[in-house]
Amino acid sequence: MKMPELPEIINLSEQMNQELQHTIIKDIYVMQEKCINMPAADFIKLLSNKRVEQVSSRGKWIITRLDHGVGLFLNLGMGGNVILHENDHDLPSKYQLRIDMHDKRVLTISFWWFGYIHCVDKGDWGSHKGIAKLGPTPIRDPEFTQVHFINLLQGRKGSVKNYLLNQNNIAGIGNVYVQDILFRAKIHPDRKLQTLSEAEKFLLYRSIIETLEGAVKLGGLAYEKDLYNQPGRFKDFLVGYREDLPCPICKTLIQKIKSGSTASYICPACQGLDTNGANV
């Protein structure tokens, strides 16, 4: 369970913006060409000597806007680190990409499984597969209001968990935070969207906001590292990864179940499939 989701990404991108804004890229070292979206030579040429205008995020993507309209889109996939070093001493033994800044600081990007570092030239931002169709990002996106969320749900089919995990609906939620989001809203992951009452949809919206906000305030997951290689302080899940431990509300033992192709942790008492609404 080493997957950065919205809180970790927000944290990282804000730290990156703080540290890197207005600095200039000097050198690029591509250690694994599969992670990038063009030949390394083109990639290096496009990025070299570019100035960082702003670092932001959309869903699980960290987006660095450089001058001349160039963008660097970073997705840590199944987990990884972005670490800023004061100099080139004591770099990690393994990383996929190294970016040296003109001020001697060094950024290393490493993932332990799939991840993408895509460079996008001026004008190609809208056609990038990864971000073109992303849904709104909770917490940071002013578009993500309660009314907007309820509207998004209108007429949609399928299970609530599948909906939340699809980045084209809402961007930034993964299989870690979705566990507590559903528990807080007292909704079973397999509930069909069509069966959710208005009250449940409202509860779900609040739960998304509160769960993610809470994690951001704690600097993200304790299992993840930030830009300074420091872990976050969030580790007290309500039900996530707490199989056979008591539900914090009713003390019923938490179950690990399979919903679709992903695992879910639920309190069978608080998140009934039949209790809170028919699930025909």
Added chain:
Amino acid sequence: MKMPELPEIINLSEQMNQELQHTIIKDIYVMQEKCINMPAADFIKLLSNKRVEQVSSRGKWIITRLDHGVGLFLNLGMGGNVILHENDHDLPSKYQLRIDMHDKRVLTISFWWFGYIHCVDKGDWGSHKGIAKLGPTPIRDPEFTQVHFINLLQGRKGSVKNYLLNQNNIAGIGNVYVQDILFRAKIHPDRKLQTLSEAEKFLLYRSIIETLEGAVKLGGLAYEKDLYNQPGRFKDFLVGYREDLPCPICKTLIQKIKSGSTASYICPACQGLDTNGANV
């Protein structure tokens, strides 16, 4: 079974090109606004007084190129007629669109169920959903060579019938002609592409060409009408729609089966699932 496929469309578009090339549109009457892709007023404005440069086809789409880069994309969907009248007497009682030419002739377009009449302005041809992703068109498209066909099949999964019916793979084949195409090639509709031998792929290519060419030579299906409201002369299917009649090769009774969501007519002896190759 009233669906125009490639032979009928080629026939119609060639007749339309013959009759309408260089003529000028005078008036448009939109009887059913749902068939078109913009408000009727815009549609009429875009087409009025435009000159027909050429009528051609891609797959099941009839494409009329007008001057100033405007295009009229017609898809007869589940069946319909395009009829040219010498004047405005004796028009059909029902039609979705009427186009009056400056030379007094009248074109009526009618479908008995879904169909599309889309007008596309200069520059929007490539982004039109219906034609942007179409595969090559057999018979008329010089790109559709045997080598190209074999290459298209490389690495594809799923059943041969589903593949042939998907317009994004090959454009123009529907559930009518596909029956005899598969019979001629002695391939069961549910055979997986992965299990086809090179010889079978070659046979399939020949069968597509010969089946469609043969139908074009006969002016298309006897159940369909051409631009002059005359029926085609092709009605002697080999196995299509001949349930319980003897196979023309081996006399085994032809079966109607369900493959996926469509019906198939096969000779169970000539088109075995197990005989011509494993279908794991």
Added chain:
DNA sequence: TAAAGCAACAGAGA
């Protein structure tokens, strides 16, 4: 019955 787009979903691959 058929045509085609879309949404949901499952499986494979990177």
Added chain:
DNA sequence: CTCTCTGTTGCTTT
């Protein structure tokens, strides 16, 4: 645990 690509199914439309 991630996301993309395919392919399949089921629903909808006039």
